[in-house]
Amino acid sequence: MHTKEKSITTLQKISDIEIKLKDSSYFIRIHKSFIISIKHIEKLKSDFIYLKNGTQLSIGVSYRVHINEYLNLI
Numbered sequence: 001m002h003t004k005e006k007s008i009t010t011l012q013k014i015s016d017i018e019i020k021l022k023d024s025s026y027f028i029r030i031h032k033s034f035i036i037s038i039k040h041i042e043k044l045k046s047d048f049i050y051l052k053n054g055t056q057l058s059i060g061v062s063y064r065v066h067i068n069e070y071l072n073l074i
Contacts, residue, residue: 030067031060044071 001008001017010017018035021027029035030049034057042050047064049057059067 028067028070030063031058038071041071044068 001010014029014033014035018029021035026037026039027035028038036049036051036057040051040053042052044050044067047059049059049067051057
């Protein structure tokens with residue numbers, strides 16, 4: 001996990017973290033390896049999400065429809 005201040009290593013599966021964040025409207029899973037905070041999204045373009053810090057993340061094929069629907073609601 002990455003925060004503004006540091007990186008954190010965990011042995012938890014990302015699916016377990018996703019379950020813990022399920023009720024939060026601030027996080028969304030975009031790839032088998034990524035859960036991101038929606039407040040850090042700069043733009044969505046094609047198959048990528050660009051974060052405000054300049055990071056470009058690939059959107060997993062199985063997540064694309066859900067992400068597009070979700071981001072169109074906010």
